[in-house]
Amino acid sequence: MRRLAHLWSASTLARHVVLLAIGVAFVIVLTATFSDFHDFQLATLGAYLCAIAGLTVLTGLNGQVSLGHAALMAIGAYTVALLQMHFSNAGTTGVWVLPVSLLAGAAVTAVAGAVVGVAAARLRGPYLAGATLALGVALPSITSHYTSVFKGDQGLFVPFDGPPASLGSTFTLEHWQSWLSLFAALLVLFFLANLKRSAVGRHMRAVRDDEIASALCGLSVPRIQIQAFAVSSAAAGLGGGVLAVVLQNASPGSFDLVLSLTLLSAAVIGGLGTLTGAVWGSIVVIYLGTFIRDRVNDLHLSAASTAKLHDNLPNAVYGLMLILVMLALPGGIQGLLRRLPVFGTHRSTPHTGGSA
Amino acid sequence: MMVTRRRCSAVIAVIAATALTLGACSSSKKASSTGGGSGDTSAPGVTATSILLGTTQPLTGPAAPGYSKISAAMSAYFAYANAGGGVNGRKVTLKVLDDGYNPTTTATDTRELVLQDKVFALVGALGTPTHTAVLDFIKQNKVPDLFVSSGSRSWNQPTKYPTTFGWQPDYTIEGKILGDYVKKNFAGKTVCTFGQGDDFGTDGAQGVELTLGSGSLKTKQTYTPTNTNVGPQIGALKAAGCQVNVAFTVPGFTALALGTAAALKYQAQWVVSNVGSDIVTLTGFLKTATKPLLEGVVSDAYAPIPTDTSNSWIQLFQKVDAQYDNNAPFDGNVLYGMALAYTTLQALKAAGKTLTRGSLVAAVEKGGFTGPGLTPFRFSATDHSGYSGTQVVVIHGGVAAPTGPVYTTDDGSGALSTVSTQPPSAPANGLP
Numbered sequence: 001m002r003r004l005a006h007l008w009s010a011s012t013l014a015r016h017v018v019l020l021a022i023g024v025a026f027v028i029v030l031t032a033t034f035s036d037f038h039d040f041q042l043a044t045l046g047a048y049l050c051a052i053a054g055l056t057v058l059t060g061l062n063g064q065v066s067l068g069h070a071a072l073m074a075i076g077a078y079t080v081a082l083l084q085m086h087f088s089n090a091g092t093t094g095v096w097v098l099p100v101s102l103l104a105g106a107a108v109t110a111v112a113g114a115v116v117g118v119a120a121a122r123l124r125g126p127y128l129a130g131a132t133l134a135l136g137v138a139l140p141s142i143t144s145h146y147t148s149v150f151k152g153d154q155g156l157f158v159p160f161d162g163p164p165a166s167l168g169s170t171f172t173l174e175h176w177q178s179w180l181s182l183f184a185a186l187l188v189l190f191f192l193a194n195l196k197r198s199a200v201g202r203h204m205r206a207v208r209d210d211e212i213a214s215a216l217c218g219l220s221v222p223r224i225q226i227q228a229f230a231v232s233s234a235a236a237g238l239g240g241g242v243l244a245v246v247l248q249n250a251s252p253g254s255f256d257l258v259l260s261l262t263l264l265s266a267a268v269i270g271g272l273g274t275l276t277g278a279v280w281g282s283i284v285v286i287y288l289g290t291f292i293r294d295r296v297n298d299l300h301l302s303a304a305s306t307a308k309l310h311d312n313l314p315n316a317v318y319g320l321m322l323i324l325v326m327l328a329l330p331g332g333i334q335g336l337l338r339r340l341p342v343f344g345t346h347r348s349t350p351h352t353g354g355s356a
Numbered sequence: 357m358m359v360t361r362r363r364c365s366a367v368i369a370v371i372a373a374t375a376l377t378l379g380a381c382s383s384s385k386k387a388s389s390t391g392g393g394s395g396d397t398s399a400p401g402v403t404a405t406s407i408l409l410g411t412t413q414p415l416t417g418p419a420a421p422g423y424s425k426i427s428a429a430m431s432a433y434f435a436y437a438n439a440g441g442g443v444n445g446r447k448v449t450l451k452v453l454d455d456g457y458n459p460t461t462t463a464t465d466t467r468e469l470v471l472q473d474k475v476f477a478l479v480g481a482l483g484t485p486t487h488t489a490v491l492d493f494i495k496q497n498k499v500p501d502l503f504v505s506s507g508s509r510s511w512n513q514p515t516k517y518p519t520t521f522g523w524q525p526d527y528t529i530e531g532k533i534l535g536d537y538v539k540k541n542f543a544g545k546t547v548c549t550f551g552q553g554d555d556f557g558t559d560g561a562q563g564v565e566l567t568l569g570s571g572s573l574k575t576k577q578t579y580t581p582t583n584t585n586v587g588p589q590i591g592a593l594k595a596a597g598c599q600v601n602v603a604f605t606v607p608g609f610t611a612l613a614l615g616t617a618a619a620l621k622y623q624a625q626w627v628v629s630n631v632g633s634d635i636v637t638l639t640g641f642l643k644t645a646t647k648p649l650l651e652g653v654v655s656d657a658y659a660p661i662p663t664d665t666s667n668s669w670i671q672l673f674q675k676v677d678a679q680y681d682n683n684a685p686f687d688g689n690v691l692y693g694m695a696l697a698y699t700t701l702q703a704l705k706a707a708g709k710t711l712t713r714g715s716l717v718a719a720v721e722k723g724g725f726t727g728p729g730l731t732p733f734r735f736s737a738t739d740h741s742g743y744s745g746t747q748v749v750v751i752h753g754g755v756a757a758p759t760g761p762v763y764t765t766d767d768g769s770g771a772l773s774t775v776s777t778q779p780p781s782a783p784a785n786g787l788p
Contacts, residue, residue: 153553
């Protein structure tokens with residue numbers, strides 16, 4: 001028992017493997033108890049979680065802001081869509097097909113992210129925000145210029161094999177999609193958690209805290225910034241690919257500027273720099289809107305005012321929440337939980353990031 | 357050790373809180389017992405006294421002007437029918453979800469309607485790009501998907517999508533009939549197309565080429581609904597010397613095209629497909645410029661003109677509009693919604709007292725529906741497309757007037773043929 005406890009505190013990897021196993025078990029139980037529609041919502045949650053986790057590492061750990069992460073998700077989504085269409089047309093089937101497409105989506109996005117990172121490494125503060133904002137606006141509109149390949153706003157259909165027969169005939173497509181998506185998210189969290197506690201993670205933090213000091217210590221500041229962008233993009237690309245599989249469609253409407261802003265604010269609301277915070281953030285993104293719309297429905301107003309509230313209230317509450325978090329809870333939801341005695345010791349500087 | 361404990365508790369916190377947050381809205385999973393194809397005996401959303409239908413509509417976004425009135429008109433006609441006893445003793449309710457003409461939102465909305473609200477069928481879901489994104493989901497869940505509000509030919513694939521049906525004439529048919537008018541009346545002029553950058557524009561342009569010959573179009577310009585700057589495209593039409601432009605556009609982009617052309621001092625003959633030519637809707641964009649800009653514009657119609665108050669169907673729909681639709685300005689969209697609702701009621705009635713998803717699909721495949729439409733429906737087991745033709749109309753003084761015969765044709769290379777039979781008068785009580 002003592003040796004186990006020792007292993008727990010000494011080996012980061014062992015700890016994360018155990019947490020990953022707990023996460024997998026939790027996902028299996030959760031998706032089995034949920035209805036198909038809630039499984040579908042969970043599947044979209046998993047896709048957004050991948051991207052938010054990647055963004056929280058880039059911004060919280062490395063200090064680079066990105067307003068173009070939705071565009072990076074789009075790169076992953078279209079890569080997966082084109083590959084899946086290719087496999088489907090060629091009649092290729094097998095359990096490896098989808099993982100290969102998703103990994104390719106993440107890899108292509110990582111390369112694109114590294115290219116963006118080269119530019120980003122030269123830019124600071126508002127200039128970086130502006131450059132990534134331009135990326136977020138420009139990239140989706142490429143799809144409407146090359147309509148023969150990307151089919152404009154209609155987007156591409158994403159064929160994929162349903163749940164394997166071994167899971168039984170009552171295993172629904174939505175259940176399968178929620179597995180794919182949440183397992184992908186768990187893998188991203190696992191990978192990023194290890195990265196955070198590795199030398200690379202320490203370098204990222206060092207660069208965030210003081211670029212000059214890091215350079216004096218012999219670190220290559222641009223290289224670390226590019227690394228951070230590539231890693232974060234890979235997570236976003238995987239999230240985008242998963243979203244395309246969940247929606248069975250890759251279209252520019254899924255990856256607009258609003259999504260980029262939503263991802264960043266979700267990371268902030270959850271707790272910037274913490275992976276647990278990314279989980280909170282994605283829950284807020286997916287469920288806040290549904291929750292508010294349901295409460296509006298309970299009011300039984302006229303159809304016109306209900307429609308108006310449905311359109312505007314979630315955004316208003318979301319904005320208000322962001323302001324409140326910035327003012328009162330700079331550590332986000334995760335920072336708040338840490339202050340509660342039940343959930344562990346108080347750590348006052350959320351900006352240095354915790355590990356989760 | 358402190359660190360370890362904190363880590364542990366953080367994980368527990370996440371798991372516990374996730375379970376609490378999500379568990380609040382969970383419901384028990386039920387193994388779905390849907391059968392297959394027309395033998396499907398399941399009937400979710402149907403009780404002894406009610407039928408729940410669902411639809412996704414652009415109540416906001418680039419296609420909302422005009423189209424947002426369609427679902428209100430459908431609901432109004434169902435309310436009118438319910439007041440008259442409903443269909444086979446059941447009252448029809450329509451649940452409308454707004455997708456903002458964004459395929460991603462349509463994907464979520466459609467799943468909410470089918471998986472969460474358990475609607476019996478989808479009816480009149482609007483939009484080519486939007487509904488294309490959910491065809492496979494609908495097929496997997498075997499939901500009857502009646503009368504998609506779009507003229508894409510995708511809805512007519514009975515083997516691939518056995519439960520999906522179109523309603524309005526497809527854009528290829530429209531393209532052929534409009535192309536025929538162009539051929540006869542604007543011979544020798546340079547013809548081009550301006551279309552939406554998806555199946556809507558592609559199918560339409562293909563129809564025009566089927567009549568005029570492939571390669572006959574000088575240029576095919578396209579737009580995306582999310583980008584309202586059409587200056588480059590209209591400039592390209594002008595530069596190419598296009599004298600006749602056939603437009604496959606939603607109303608907002610018809611208005612943008614006409615307005616931009618006027619701003620560029622570019623005079624050309626515009627031919628606009630049915631869905632983009634509703635005069636009341638266009639007036640909402642063009643205001644006082646409507647009459648001069650629309651003067652001489654050619655379009656087509658597959659139902660009576662909304663201003664034809666001598667028509668029994670128009671009289672019926674105007675009455676329902678006044679009683680159940682808050683007297684919405686009566687236009688092509690209100691007419692569309694009510695006519696589509698009427699066909700839906702016919703299909704539900706024909707499906708019989710023991711209503712199942714299978715019996716509804718079988719009833720539509722059996723066909724034989726009538727209504728205000730100028731041409732017969734094509735519904736059969738091997739054909740899931742709706743109205744088979746249109747009549748050309750020309751706009752003068754802000755009013756559309758039919759000209760020439762009503763044509764039907766196929767979406768291939770078949771010739772146009774004239775329809776001589778008149779549609780029946782509207783039933784006195786408005787119920788099929």
